[in-house]
Amino acid sequence: MSARLFELMLKAAGYTVAISVAAIAIGLLIGLLVCAAKLSPRPWLRWPASLFVSFFRGVPLLVQLLLIYNLLPVLGLAVPSVVAALIGLSLCTAAYQAENLRGGFTSVPRGLLEAADMAGLSPWQQFRRIRAPIALRLTVPALVNEAILILKASSLISVVGVVELTRTAQNLAASTYEPLLFYSAAGGLYLAINWLVAAGGSLTERALRRGRLA
Numbered sequence: 331m332s333a334r335l336f337e338l339m340l341k342a343a344g345y346t347v348a349i350s351v352a353a354i355a356i357g358l359l360i361g362l363l364v365c366a367a368k369l370s371p372r373p374w375l376r377w378p379a380s381l382f383v384s385f386f387r388g389v390p391l392l393v394q395l396l397l398i399y400n401l402l403p404v405l406g407l408a409v410p411s412v413v414a415a416l417i418g419l420s421l422c423t424a425a426y427q428a429e430n431l432r433g434g435f436t437s438v439p440r441g442l443l444e445a446a447d448m449a450g451l452s453p454w455q456q457f458r459r460i461r462a463p464i465a466l467r468l469t470v471p472a473l474v475n476e477a478i479l480i481l482k483a484s485s486l487i488s489v490v491g492v493v494e495l496t497r498t499a500q501n502l503a504a505s506t507y508e509p510l511l512f513y514s515a516a517g518g519l520y521l522a523i524n525w526l527v528a529a530g531g532s533l534t535e536r537a538l539r540r541g542r543l544a
Contacts, residue, residue, distance in 0.1 A: 335502060336515070342498035343519045349412065349494065350481045353419035357480075358473075360420065361427030368432055379428070386425035392486050394418050399490040415487035423480050430472040434465030467538045474531030478524045485520075495519060 367379035386394065395418040402414055438461050446456045488497035499516035503509040 335506075335512075338498060338502065339495070339512070339515050339519060342493070342495040343523065345493075346481070346484050346495040347523060349416060349419070349487070349492070350477075350484045353416055353423055353484075354477050354480055356416070356420040357423035357427055360424035361431055364424060364428035365431040365435065368428065369435060383425045383428055386422050387429070391418070391422050391483055392489060394422055395486060395490050411491035412487075415490050415492045418490075419480060419484065419487065422483075423476060426476050426479075427473065430469045430476065431465065433472070434469035435461060437468050438464045467535075470531060470535050470538065474527065474534075477527050477531075481524055481527065482520065 364379045364382055367375040368383070370376055370379075395415060398418045398421075399411065399414040402409055402417075442460055442464075443456060446460055451459070484494060485496035487494060488500070493501070495516055499512040503512040506512070
């Protein structure tokens with residue numbers, strides 16, 4: 331593989347990472363809202379949140395991407411394909427992250443919250459000092475795993491016209507008649523990216539454990 335072609339693969343990998351990071355960040359914000367709605371005692375918040383999670387966890391991501399890509403023009407929203415792809419990835423990961431976060435918050439020991447009530451801590455103080463830190467420690471592994479899954483699933487956005495790492499490998503393989511070379515390179519780049527994400531997650535977990543023991 332020439333240096334020029336490898337540079338194209340690296341640029342495509344960077345594009346894949348950028349889209350994935352944006353989707354994960356947006357999905358986390360949406361997931362926090364959905365999580366809060368699912369934990370709410372109000373049914374009019376809980377039911378729509380449950381429906382959201384059920385839909386985006388139950389329908390394949392490929393179908394979601396195709397639905398969103400074709401629905402937006404019907405709604406009069408002429409957006410680039412990358413925006414449609416980002417919306418699809420963000421909504422999909424939001425559903426999974428909402429459930430991860432909900433699991434973390436519901437796992438906070440009830441005794442700690444009762445002790446916080448007796449100590450006179452306000453709901454916001456309980457959230458900031460007790461519930462959020464514990465939930466974060468509990469959900470970091472699941473959130474890292476979700477980030478890796480989205481990075482791999484980003485290969486599907488090529489179906490809506492986004493030229494990311496997988497589509498770039500396909501194009502180069504078709505033009506050079508060397509599919510094994512370029513698909514192997516794409517696989518190696520995905521592996522390296524996900525290894526870095528996993529390593530970053532492990533460092534975060536260790537940092538949180540040190541903070542807990544400090």
